[in-house]
Amino acid sequence: MSEETSKPLNFIERIVKEDLDSGKTPAIRTRFPPEPNGYLHIGHAKSIWLNFGLAQKFGGKCNLRMDDTNPEKEDEEYVESIKADVQWLGYQWDGEVHYASDYFEQLYEWAVHLIEAGKAFVCDLNAEEMRTYRGNLTEAGKDSPFRTRSIEENLDLFARMRAGEFADGSRTLRVKIDMASPNINLRDPVIYRIKRATHHQTGDKWCIYPSYDYAHGQGDALEGITHSVCTLEFEVHRPLYDWFINNLPVPAQPHQYEFSRLNVNYTITSKRKLKQLVDEKHVDGWNDPRMPTVSGMRRRGYTPKAINDFCEMAGVTKVEGVVDVGMLEFAIREDLNEISPRAMCVLRPLKVTLTNYPEDQVETMTAPVHPQHEEMGTREMPFCREVFIDQDDFLEEANKQFKRLVLGKRVRLRNSYVIEADEAIKDTDGKIIEIRARVIEGTVGNNPEDGVKPKGVIHWVSARDNVDCEVRLYDRLFNDPAPDAGGKNFLDSINPGSLAILSGCKGEIGLAQATLEDRYQFEREGYFVLDSKYSTAEKPVFNRVIGLKDTWEKAGA
RNA sequence: AGGGCCGUCGCCAAGCGGUAAGGCACUGGAUUUUGAUUCCAGCAUUCCCAGGUUCGAAUCCUGGCGGCCCUGCCA
Numbered sequence: 001m002s003e004e005t006s007k008p009l010n011f012i013e014r015i016v017k018e019d020l021d022s023g024k025t026p027a028i029r030t031r032f033p034p035e036p037n038g039y040l041h042i043g044h045a046k047s048i049w050l051n052f053g054l055a056q057k058f059g060g061k062c063n064l065r066m067d068d069t070n071p072e073k074e075d076e077e078y079v080e081s082i083k084a085d086v087q088w089l090g091y092q093w094d095g096e097v098h099y100a101s102d103y104f105e106q107l108y109e110w111a112v113h114l115i116e117a118g119k120a121f122v123c124d125l126n127a128e129e130m131r132t133y134r135g136n137l138t139e140a141g142k143d144s145p146f147r148t149r150s151i152e153e154n155l156d157l158f159a160r161m162r163a164g165e166f167a168d169g170s171r172t173l174r175v176k177i178d179m180a181s182p183n184i185n186l187r188d189p190v191i192y193r194i195k196r197a198t199h200h201q202t203g204d205k206w207c208i209y210p211s212y213d214y215a216h217g218q219g220d221a222l223e224g225i226t227h228s229v230c231t232l233e234f235e236v237h238r239p240l241y242d243w244f245i246n247n248l249p250v251p252a253q254p255h256q257y258e259f260s261r262l263n264v265n266y267t268i269t270s271k272r273k274l275k276q277l278v279d280e281k282h283v284d285g286w287n288d289p290r291m292p293t294v295s296g297m298r299r300r301g302y303t304p305k306a307i308n309d310f311c312e313m314a315g316v317t318k319v320e321g322v323v324d325v326g327m328l329e330f331a332i333r334e335d336l337n338e339i340s341p342r343a344m345c346v347l348r349p350l351k352v353t354l355t356n357y358p359e360d361q362v363e364t365m366t367a368p369v370h371p372q373h374e375e376m377g378t379r380e381m382p383f384c385r386e387v388f389i390d391q392d393d394f395l396e397e398a399n400k401q402f403k404r405l406v407l408g409k410r411v412r413l414r415n416s417y418v419i420e421a422d423e424a425i426k427d428t429d430g431k432i433i434e435i436r437a438r439v440i441e442g443t444v445g446n447n448p449e450d451g452v453k454p455k456g457v458i459h460w461v462s463a464r465d466n467v468d469c470e471v472r473l474y475d476r477l478f479n480d481p482a483p484d485a486g487g488k489n490f491l492d493s494i495n496p497g498s499l500a501i502l503s504g505c506k507g508e509i510g511l512a513q514a515t516l517e518d519r520y521q522f523e524r525e526g527y528f529v530l531d532s533k534y535s536t537a538e539k540p541v542f543n544r545v546i547g548l549k550d551t552w553e554k555a556g557a
Numbered sequence: 558a559g560g561g562c563c564g565u566c567g568c569c570a571a572g573c574g575g576u577a578a579g580g581c582a583c584u585g586g587a588u589u590u591u592g593a594u595u596c597c598a599g600c601a602u603u604c605c606c607a608g609g610u611u612c613g614a615a616u617c618c619u620g621g622c623g624g625c626c627c628u629g630c631c632a
Contacts, residue, residue, distance in 0.1 A: 193630035
């Protein structure tokens with residue numbers, strides 16, 4: 001790639017490159033550190049893309065580390081889903097999965113080290129008292145009355161905390177930094193709390209657990225992480241991160257760098273709110289195709305490539321912005337357009353009887369699997385006297401903008417004949433239930449000899465040989481670009497039309513061979529994939545991943 | 558006057574003192590048996606604002622304005 005066409009490095013890539021070039025570090029190691037307390041979403045996908053991508057790009061390694069310091073909120077179910085999601089996105093962590101809990105013993109020893117150095121103390125203040133002593137944004141805090149305990153007493157008390165002699169919440173281990181610091185995170189932060197909770201990895205071995213601030217940087221140091229990348233809200237924690245690294249005999253000196261988290265409009269990425277959608281059954285589970293979770297996007301039919309491309313497109317900066325979902329949709333269409341075999345599927349069938357076509361005749365029509373990729377081969381489909389077209393593709397009369405079938409006018413059946421409509425048959429309610437039309441002889445692959453060209457092209461499927469299926473059309477889950485902004489209740493902006501289930505859809509016969517991995521472009525409709533939850537061999541269920549770009553609807557017709 | 562961070566096109570985003578990349582969106586127009594794709598063209602005299610330094614400022618300085626984060630024994 002030439003100088004002028006190569007993409008400029010983002011600020012983190014630039015830091016990495018400089019560290020590598022200067023020899024500050026011979027190789028880099030990053031890590032993706034989720035807390036196993038929920039399912040991964042699009043925001044995590046960006047972190048995964050960034051951390052694993054950085055390692056890939058610069059010939060380094062990336063670890064997967066469960067940040068499991070709060071057993072009350074975590075569960076093995078989540079660690080399993082996290083591993084699956086990371087791999088589905090196309091990444092493989094270096095070595096085994098790591099856990100912050102792997103380091104509990106070492107962390108404990110280092111805590112003792114801090115006590116021995118006179119830098120940590122056991123505090124008996126309860127939560128409310130501690131809040132009072134902490135001061136606030138404009139007023140300095142006060143030293144805890146327990147700050148001056150002797151090293152011996154602290155050592156004894158801390159050992160007894162571990163031994164389970166004290167009640168939950170009754171004491172904490174705190175580090176002595178500065179109660180007057182303008183950075184509240186430095187006002188003698190708690191690094192251990194007593195919490196009798198069974199841990200998904202360590203069981204009941206511990207009743208004291210280290211805090212995130214205390215565990216994270218040390219975990220990085222232990223794993224040899226060189227660049228610890230996290231989101232902006234941890235920026236004010238960096239001085240604490242560095243304090244531990246500088247005051248503990250850690251084996252390495254990792255550094256923390258922060259970038260702005262990904263926000264996408266019409267979308268929420270709060271784990272709490274996502275969980276609420278699931279718990280209150282507003283959606284069909286964590287992997288509901290409308291969810292911005294990795295598992296939801298997977299079930300919806302998004303590809304890992306599209307998600308990774310999207311992350312790259314959005315970029316890495318410290319600016320807190322909101323990316324347009326349109327960019328995500330573009331990334332998906334771009335990938336799917338390239339790789340998807342084409343097929344025809346009539347979503348709202350309307351029967352067309354071709355009155356001049358012999359009752360018992362069947363012709364085999366051949367069509368390219370992908371018009372831009374001849375190497376993908378061809379497909380065949382039977383054509384006969386009765387076919388289905390979409391109800392939206394017929395109008396008794398219309399202006400010349402309408403490029404579909406109109407009474408007395410012609411239209412091309414894609415990959416087949418040009419037909420001309422003669423009559424619309426209606427039921428007693430006036431609803432059109434059948435069209436009677438004629439094929440124009442010799443128009444397969446050719447324009448009509450009489451020079452009257454069809455106005456447009458519509459898709460169709462044989463009414464005798466087809467695959468009956470259900471199709472699920474998804475729209476954005478929220479109507480509001482910022483569902484949870486301000487004081488709004490995000491539930492109020494749920495889009496009631498976010499899921500439309502169409503049954504009795506008719507797909508071309510080749511669709512009977514579809515597998516869960518195959519994504520198709522249903523021509524003129526969009527991209528579709530079998531639903532992993534509801535689809536069966538007898539009754540295929542297709543999810544619409546994303547519609548085709550539609551400049552017609554936008555034109556307001 | 559608590560501390561930290563951020564402000565470049567409708568949305569992302571390059572740019573790091575030499576005269577505003579790119580992508581999404583949008584608007585033309587060409588090709589098209591998908592109103593898709595592809596293709597070509599257009600789209601910031603201006604970089605939150607105001608001063609200043611300089612031959613020259615989005616880039617440096619000063620002062621404002623606006624936004625976000627931090628007062629969990631969450632991460």
